[in-house]
Amino acid sequence: MVDAISMTLIKVNESGELPINRIPSPTVEPPKRPEWGDFSCNVAMTLASTVKQSPLKVAQILATNLLKQFPELFKQVDVAPPGFLNFTLHPMCWIDVLRAIESHDSSYGTSQIGKGTSIILEFVSANPTGPLHVGHGRGAALGQAMASLLTASGYAVSREFYINDAGRQLQLLGRSVYARYREILGKDSNFPEDGYYGDYIKELAESFVHSHGETLLEQPPDEAVAVAAHAASQILLDRIKEDLSLFGVNFETWFSETTLHSKGLVQQTLDELRVRDLVKEEDGALWFRSSEFGDDKDRVVKKQDGSxxxxxxxxxxxxDKLDRGFDTLVNIWGADHHGYIPRMTATVQAFGHEKESLRVVLVQMVSLSRGTQKIEMSKRAGEFVTLREVIEEVGSDAAKFFFLMRRADTHLDFDLELAKQQSSDNPVYYVQYAHARLASVFRMAQERHVTLPTMEDVDVSLLLGADELGLIKTLAQYPFILEGSALALEPHRITFYLQDLAAQLHAYYNKHRVLPAAENSVKSEDRPHEDGVPTNGKASNVGHESTKTQLTPDVTAARLALLRQVQTVLRNGLTLLGISSPEKM
RNA sequence: GCGCCUGUAGCUCAGUGGAUAGAGCACUUGCCUCCGGAGCAAGGGGCCACAGGUUCAAAUCCUGUCAGGCGCACCA
Known part of the structure; x- marks a missing residue:
């Protein structure tokens, strides 16, 4: 397609019809309206000024040449103002799409645009100081979908969870648990002002009473806090792992911050920066010269007190991630960390890598509601809805779909009522229903002793109607949707696509019969089954082809073959997002 | 004060240089003797926050203004 245009450009240049100094690489895309054709191209408009001719004229010259040179490909090449070239392919070309889906099956849509580039995708990375909440769930769903998407696009992806198990938050956890522990044992607690207030802290404290009795009271408070911190974070981390695995989210590696300290990697990092002359001493502290790489100001890395x-x-x-040899680091962060990006970008550059080797995807807040009722959350008071609660209420599939329905960097309103609803109002069910409905048609076909055809068995000329071609063209888009969302790191495009495809399928199915009626229900019938309900007078399509097709066994077979490919694409898309494709609902 | 994100139908949001700006919800009206009605069809509804600029072409890119959110630690 693109090649055909390029070749034609070269040809008209050589023949002198259009003197182009530099041959542009044309871009081709599906036009906004189907009646404009299958593809459109804007190259004539971009060329108009260099060849000093009107875009329409340029387009006209190209159109006649293209049609002359590639009659087997193009059925029609139109010119539309202000200078678009609109291509209509021979309908038969589209049938190849169905064959491709059938032969590639679950790998239809995958590509090698990643060329094996290795990516480490870090996400969730919640502190092991409490349960995962809905916000983490969004990051988890996004990360998992992105990992599948990138893998399917030819990247070598490794998923990693960074455990913040060193530092102040952990200490605070220990102090909170220790304070509750003392409370249970009837001692004065002096619960930390900014401590963790959730009920789970009390449960942890109780479990310590069981396991340690009063022995912690005998230890110096600092040690007791350290013991509590360590044990509590282990338990909480295990729960995080359980929740994620319940949600169907997995990681290749769990990277502990503590190991950085114990292996001396932090000091090594600073030493290397010193060698590169990228740190400075000032006010008794050590600063990273991040401003040399575009950060607003330099940042302290080692405090006055030496920590x-x-x-x-x-x-x-x-x-360390760069040292492990990854080409690209992708981080999924909460949007409140956005101020951190320049620092990290500076870091990557400080160690001699391109700034593009770090890509940060920011995830905005999730606000929960039930219908019109907002659910208030306050992390400080320990009042928040956990991921587990959401999964238990609406299920993993619905939760994931909702998390993936919006662009990451916009606020997400998550309506728990809607997510639970089993109706077309609920987009998850809508898409899954399309898959289940097809499964049901295939079951029904087999009950009626209609064997499921493959593309080879089928008279493909029966699939050239406008509705069939429309469906096929949507199926043909799928690989491009994957490519686009992989490059942009935007899985939400797939949820939109799936809703589109499901809508088109439902419409098709409603309008066209696939299976003949069951034998016992035809008894008094002598009129043949007709297809295409002439809904009202307006359905008078543009003419030529009749809206009614006799439902012969051949037609049934052809349509079944088409629907199987639709089902494959629905399933591939859902699978990529980590959502199940039910056979029955 | 500085920085980042967002501003599109009543609501929730797609759409990042192309033609007449789309979807779902909500609202109105129709469609099952029939393969899953958990569905379909039709209708109304828009100064794409505002003002300039770049371009053959701007919701999209640039500048400024306004509004909302979030950041701006020798915290993590």
């Missing part, structure tokens, strides 16, 4: 900042550890972590 490292969180940034220092994070720099060591990112250096």
């Amino acid at each position: 490292y900042t969180y940034l220092a550890a994070d720099m060591a972590y990112h250096r």
